[in-house]
Amino acid sequence: MDGTYPYCSIERSLGIVGERWTFLILREALFNGVSRFAEFQSALGIAPNVLTARLTTIVDAGVLEKREYKEDGARARSSYHPTAAGDQLKVVLAALQQWGDEFVPREGGPTILRRTTDGARPVRVGFVDDAERPRAVEDVQFVRSEAYGRVSP
């Protein structure tokens, strides 16, 4: 974590998910379970050199983890799997998805739905307090911490 990182954590996150190819790769990995180089390529129609560069950035950011796999008679290849940070990024992508579906809708409705894995119940993204109670947006405030004054913008 060096001094060139933006002081605002939202900005640091956008520095990762805000780049278009990076975000599309992460969407395939996190929402669709894509893991192999060739699968990313065919799902996104991305040039191999661009895909390699973006995957390197994503692995360096600690969001996907690179593994080797080998199929019979073939040379070793790489696959990419969500880390804990990658799994938690699902909350961010789901929040963006939910907002887009509600406030920038497209004719025909949402193309991807959020459901529980057990009983197929609908799931939304929202605020939850430390007693595990959901909270409305109006019930939440953003306050400056003691660290606020100690860093320069």
Next chain:
Amino acid sequence: MDGTYPYCSIERSLGIVGERWTFLILREALFNGVSRFAEFQSALGIAPNVLTARLTTIVDAGVLEKREYKEDGARARSSYHPTAAGDQLKVVLAALQQWGDEFVPREGGPTILRRTTDGARPVRVGFVDDAERPRAVEDVQFVRSEAYGRVSP
């Protein structure tokens, strides 16, 4: 909602919050309660013509609402206030903030904290099912809707 909109709702949302000045303006408006042109200017050090252009985009996107106000002896001026869409965008910015604070941390810790307005309890962003039960990331899946096949990427 015309046909030039990206088919993916995450991408449509990133089209709005992903632009750096737009995001910084929204952060001031939604997290810090900034509403007046001059306040945005001094908080961000942004050039007036850039600020005017970005505010127009944000108002057109339906995220902030423009109002006129007039102080004694001064000409009418504009202020900008969150719409319902703007209020819900707090969930998106808070999700980005939470992820950045956890996985791309900065020395000294978070500068902005999420708290309930009533009792100052900590608040996180997470998944909530339709019975208002918080759900872990592992308990959520993303499934394609019937609309998925009907639109072209």
